[in-house]
Amino acid sequence: YRVWVSEIMLQQTQVTTVIPFYERFIRRFPDVVTLARARVDTVLSYWTGLGYYARARNLHRAAKIILQEYDGVFPNEFESVLALPGIGKSTAGAILSLASDQRHPILDGNVRRVLARYFAVAGEISRGETEAALWQHAAAVLPKSAALAAPFNQAMMDLGALVCTRAKPQCGVCPLVGNCQGNALGTPTAFPVRSRKRVRPIREVTFIILRDSRGRVLLERRPASGIWGGLWGFPECLSGETPVDWCQHRFHIRTTRAKALPVMNHGFTHYVLKIHPQTLRVSDAAGAKIEGKDRVWITPGAPGRRGLAAPVKQLLEQLDKTG
Structure with missing residues (x-):
């Protein structure tokens, strides 16, 4: 279970970032049953602050499956592990290799870099034939x-993370x-x-921060699909309407404009x-009319135990300080 959680957290996230999140997560969810x-x-x-929130949702979904179909015991067969939400071929191999001493190859980002350099694999890393090679x-x-x-798989991951690093x-x-x-060619970083x-590209959105007389703000749960799926955030005005008009049409309430806060940029893989x-x-x-x-x-x-996207968390902290 712990290997599984750590492997999911380490997907697209550095070890130093993961450690405090992992420790806090394991304290709260020490086993599959508690998580499910x-x-x-x-x-x-x-998971708030760690990013890529689909990982957390898949972790939770997988825990429910393990509880229902495997009586809360993490499966020990490769195909069963691979079938769980959020687990691909490399992650399944890493879990069963590190936790159960099974013989499975892995290909995380660090191992991929070591092998590409060692064998001077020439194809673009994103191409299917390169992945197959x-x-x-x-x-x-x-x-x-x-x-x-x-120990071999762990050594390969460590070698890529500590020695065969991306830039130097x-x-x-x-x-x-x-x-x-790659070294023999004199260009290891070319691989x-x-x-x-x-x-x-840049996409723009307006966060509508509604505040009542007590200084409270309105949060709403985002749709399950799309960015920040299932997290809580501020209502968003995407059209050309003014925020006041948008609230009138969306919530059928009257509002008065207070002030605009500084613009924030948040980077995603494919856009800003x-x-x-x-x-x-x-x-x-x-x-009171729009609460539900x-x-x-x-x-x-005090947002409570709600998942928040990083910009939302940052804005709440800012509002808490400034009142």
């Missing part, structure tokens, strides 16, 4: 002994340098071959979101 029985909002609240290399170098698979590989201390084709960077936070004042009577199951008034400094 928790509310998804609670799980997401312990790296999997073949990963399987070929894996020790035949199942007992050695776990320490070839002088690398135990594989003698047969490394893996990366796709050309595309300029990320330019956020315009706009505070509006609303009467308590009007505010997926819409709640909270004090900025």
Whole structure:
């Protein structure tokens, strides 16, 4: 269970960032059963700040499946693990290799870099044939002994993280340098071959920060799909309407404009979101009309156990300080 949680957290996130989140998560959810029985909002609240929230939702969904179909015991067969939400081939191999001493190759980002340099794999890393070639290399170098698979896989991950780093590989201390084709060519950092960077387009949105007479703000749960799916955040005005008109049409309430907060930029993989936070004042009577199951008034400094996207958390902290 702990290997599974750590492997999911380490997807696209550095170890130093993960450690405090992992420790806090394990204290709150020490086993599969506890995780499965928790509310998804609670799980997401312990993921707030780590990003890529689909990982947390998939972790929770998988825990429920393990509780229902495997009596709360993490499965020990590769295909069963691979079928769980959020677990791919490499993650399944890492879990069973590290936790159960099974013989499975892995291909996380660090291992992919080591193999691409060692064998001077020339294809772009994003191409299917390059991925297939790296999997073949990963399987070929894996020790035949199942007992050695776990320490080998761990060593390969550590080698990529600490020695064969992306920008400044320490070839002088690398135990594989003698047969490394990338080093022999004198261009280890040319591998893996990366796709050309595309300029990320900018999308703009207005965060509507409604405040009542007590200084509370309105949060609403986002749709399950899309960015920040299932998290709590501020209502968003996407059209060309003014925030005041938008609230009139969306909530059928009257508001008065308070002030605009500084613009925020939040980067996603494929685009940059330019956020315009706009505070509006609303009467308590009007505010009560729009509260419901997926819409709640909270004090900025006490949002409760709710999953929050990083910009929302940042704005709440700012509002808590400034009043």
